Amino acid sequence: MLDVGRHPNINLLAYSEVETVKGQAGDFKITVRKKARFVEENKCTGCGLCSEKCPTIVSDAFNEDLGTRRAVYAYFAQGIPSTRTIDPDHCRQLNGKKCGICAKVCQAEAINFDQKDQILELEVGAVILAGGYDVFDPSQIPEYRYREIPNVVTAMEFERLLSASGPTGGHTDRPSDLAMKAGIEPLEKKIKKSLRGLEKFEKQYNRTSKEFYTQYTSGDIEKDDDQNKWANQYEEHLSLLEALDALKEKVKTFGPAKRLAFIQCVGSRDFRFYPFCSGYCCMHSIKEAIIANEHEPETASTIFGMDIRAVGKGFEEYKIRGGNTSGITYVRGRVAEITEGSGHNPIVTYEDTRERTVKSEDFDMVILATACAPTKGIADLAKILGIALDDYGFVKTDFLSPVDTTMPGIFVCGCAGSPMDVPESVAQASSAAERAAEIAFQSDVEKETAIA
Amino acid sequence: MIKDVLVIGGGIAGIQASLDLADMGIKVHLVEKLPSIGGKMAQLDKTFPTNDCAI
Numbered sequence: 001m002l003d004v005g006r007h008p009n010i011n012l013l014a015y016s017e018v019e020t021v022k023g024q025a026g027d028f029k030i031t032v033r034k035k036a037r038f039v040e041e042n043k044c045t046g047c048g049l050c051s052e053k054c055p056t057i058v059s060d061a062f063n064e065d066l067g068t069r070r071a072v073y074a075y076f077a078q079g080i081p082s083t084r085t086i087d088p089d090h091c092r093q094l095n096g097k098k099c100g101i102c103a104k105v106c107q108a109e110a111i112n113f114d115q116k117d118q119i120l121e122l123e124v125g126a127v128i129l130a131g132g133y134d135v136f137d138p139s140q141i142p143e144y145r146y147r148e149i150p151n152v153v154t155a156m157e158f159e160r161l162l163s164a165s166g167p168t169g170g171h172t173d174r175p176s177d178l179a180m181k182a183g184i185e186p187l188e189k190k191i192k193k194s195l196r197g198l199e200k201f202e203k204q205y206n207r208t209s210k211e212f213y214t215q216y217t218s219g220d221i222e223k224d225d226d227q228n229k230w231a232n233q234y235e236e237h238l239s240l241l242e243a244l245d246a247l248k249e250k251v252k253t254f255g256p257a258k259r260l261a262f263i264q265c266v267g268s269r270d271f272r273f274y275p276f277c278s279g280y281c282c283m284h285s286i287k288e289a290i291i292a293n294e295h296e297p298e299t300a301s302t303i304f305g306m307d308i309r310a311v312g313k314g315f316e317e318y319k320i321r322g323g324n325t326s327g328i329t330y331v332r333g334r335v336a337e338i339t340e341g342s343g344h345n346p347i348v349t350y351e352d353t354r355e356r357t358v359k360s361e362d363f364d365m366v367i368l369a370t371a372c373a374p375t376k377g378i379a380d381l382a383k384i385l386g387i388a389l390d391d392y393g394f395v396k397t398d399f400l401s402p403v404d405t406t407m408p409g410i411f412v413c414g415c416a417g418s419p420m421d422v423p424e425s426v427a428q429a430s431s432a433a434e435r436a437a438e439i440a441f442q443s444d445v446e447k448e449t450a451i452a
Numbered sequence: 453m454i455k456d457v458l459v460i461g462g463g464i465a466g467i468q469a470s471l472d473l474a475d476m477g478i479k480v481h482l483v484e485k486l487p488s489i490g491g492k493m494a495q496l497d498k499t500f501p502t503n504d505c506a507i
Binding site: 001003004007008009010011012013014015016017018026027028030032037062064073074075076078079080081083085122123124125126127128129130131132133156159160162163164166170283284286287290291312313314315317318377381413414415416421422425426428429430432433434436437439440441 | 454455456457458459460461462463464465466467468469470471472473474475476477478479480481482483484485486487488489490491492493494495496497498499500501502503507
């Protein structure tokens with residue numbers, strides 16, 4: 001990533017989108033919209049002071065909405081370019097409210113609220129489309145109750161929980177526990193506010209609320225409006241304190257998820273959604289189970305699948321190693337339903353096809369190995385590029401020329417063409433680069449031939 | 453004159469294609485929709501089958 005930012009031959013246009021493409025192989029004219037970041041890229045040093053001071057908290061898409069970021073943000077810590085970006089949907093200043101704190105704290109004077117989108121014109125010989133994929137949205141499968149049961153997560157969400165730079169610092173904390181923990185802060189704020197209200201009365205009558213309340217309940221004092229109000233507020237305050245204690249007590253019992261269920265083929269090999277095999281999900285689940293076990297050695301995982309497809313160099317050995325040393329049990333069977341049991345534990349109902357019995361088992365967390373779905377923007381992009389898509393929405397290619405699209409001079413690589421894992425994406429990218437280079441150099445050869 | 457190449461998408465595939473082309477001496481314009489390149493792979497903690505860090 002860093003190499004891309006530094007390479008003298010690469011013009012990196014992040015936060016940009018292709019708008020129009022005209023011409024043919026060897027001679028394309030492209031217009032690109034470089035969206036306004038409201039931060040001057042050449043001035044920003046990436047110090048992050050603006051993000052620290054920004055008062056607007058926004059859900060963090062990079063962390064699969066499990067964490068938060070600010071309205072002025074870096075997409076992720078090591079992101080290239082390291083420039084910050086202001087999110088125009090959430091920034092107070094850009095939505096007509098008074099703020100501008102980021103501009104005040106920025107020592108490089110990089111914040112520019114008047115920045116406009118730029119339209120760039122490029123002339124290129126070839127185009128490579130590496131548009132990637134989207135994670136299949138499992139809420140379309142009603143029986144898995146994703147989003148209804150908090151501890152049913154996607155493989156990508158679990159990946160963020162496992163990551164040391166993720167929202168939990170690499171601990172496999174359960175989303176239900178995280179939600180409960182997040183409830184402490186607003187409660188504490190509420191208590192502080194009610195304390196301020198009580199202090200007013202305490203000052204006015206020169207005694208503590210506790211003393212007053214004892215007198216009030218014993219009927220020693222006359223009860224006027226003020227006294228009733230004070231007593232009510234004190235009662236409310238006590239109940240808030242009690243709720244906070246109970247919550248804190250409960251949070252103390254929370255620990256990392258140690259009994260994990262991985263469900264394979266969520267959205268793929270399923271005729272309701274995508275009939276194809278996404279290819280990487282089996283290995284992805286095994287990897288996540290191995291890493292979870294590395295983080296917390298008592299972790300035991302069960303992987304439910306029709307079969308485990310470990311096709312690739314070193315993959316089968318990895319699968320066996322996971323079973324032998326990382327507490328993974330492989331169960332052959334498709335999960336019929338997930339329900340919620342006590343303590344927010346998901347209960348998995350499945351048929352063990354080897355034992356020919358239907359079973360139910362309770363887990364701390366369920367991870368859904370979601371399918372590789374075509375990315376949302378691909379249909380529009382295909383129209384702009386004038387290329388065809390296949391029945392699922394991936395870029396149409398031929399078996400014997402897997403990186404050629406239906407338009408000469410436009411090539412595809414990675415998951416934009418079909419589901420694949422990282423090594424395959426890298427191999428295909430090199431292949432597409434070579435095909436594009438043929439065209440880029442061809443124009444040179446043609447010229448030389450003409451001169452000769 | 454050698455022509456430029458446009459690469460759309462700054463995930464692992466787009467990054468690899470851009471670096472290969474750039475190393476061949478071809479000028480590359482790499483367009484990414486999001487504020488940073490890296491794509492889905494940057495969201496991964498480790499990669500199989502070596503458990504290497506993804507970033």
